[in-house]
Amino acid sequence: MTDQPRGNTAEFTVLTTGYTLSTGPGVAATVSYVSDGDRHVIVDPGMVAxxxxxxxxLAELGLGPDDITDVVLSHHHPDNVLNVGLFGRARVHDHKAEYLDDQWTDRDAEGHEITGSLRLIRTPGHSPEDITLLAGTADGVVAFAGDLWWRPDGPADDPVAPDRDTLRASRLRVLAAADVIVPGHGGPFRAGEGVPL
Structure with a gap:
């Protein structure tokens, strides 16, 4: 089975481009909005100024917090999840479950489809629970990869990663499926040669 989503009807907008201490005054997450049909998804609503x-x-797109149907958390580090509570009506997806109000539904993220164009895959490396949202768009597959890459230049050696080989294997998996990568703390970049492994 391929990792790529079945459909290509999703669209995305980076709401805020994140940064880390080496590129900004502190740490901020890259927060993205993804839509497909009636699903309105926020990816990694973490720390921002x-x-x-x-x-x-989001308001410039004509949307408010209550319009968001789903939130995807690439992993559970505070810099990527701090503002999840802004979206109180949304289903929240992580590596092992879906959460809504007081309901906790166990399900593995691996291969879970939010829609035909939005698929979750497990991509451990930066942390054991990392997941990536693959969005099939008219221009190709966009991978919202959390901190598999902090920014376009890596870092090649993630100082937080517990296992370098696992990180590399997940990066290779994402590169095989995606045309564009949205990292955890930087702007989108093209998948291809020169991407840190």
Whole structure:
């Protein structure tokens, strides 16, 4: 079975481009919005300088927090999840379950389809629970890979990764499926040669 989504009807917008200490004054997550049909998804609503950095760009798209149907958490580090509570009506997806209000539904993220164009896969490496959202768009597959890459230049050697070989295997898996990668703390970049492994 291929990792690529079955469909190609998703669209995405980066709401805020994140940074790390080496590229900014602190740490901020790259927060993205993905839509497919009636599903409105926020990926990694983490630390930002102000919640307006998430809600302002979302409002420019004509959407408010209650319009969001799903939130995907690439992993459970605070810098990637801190603002999940902004989206109180959304289903929240992580590596092992889906959460909504007081309901906790166990399910493995591996291969889980939010829609035909939005698929989750397990990509451990930065942490054991990492997942990637693969979005099939008209221009190719976009991978919202969390901190598999912090930014376009890597880092090649993630100082947080517990196992370098697992990180590399997950990076190779994402590169095989995606045309564009949205990292955890930087802007989108093309998948291909020169991407840190």
């Amino acid at each position: 102000s919640r307006d950095r998430i809600l302002g760009p």
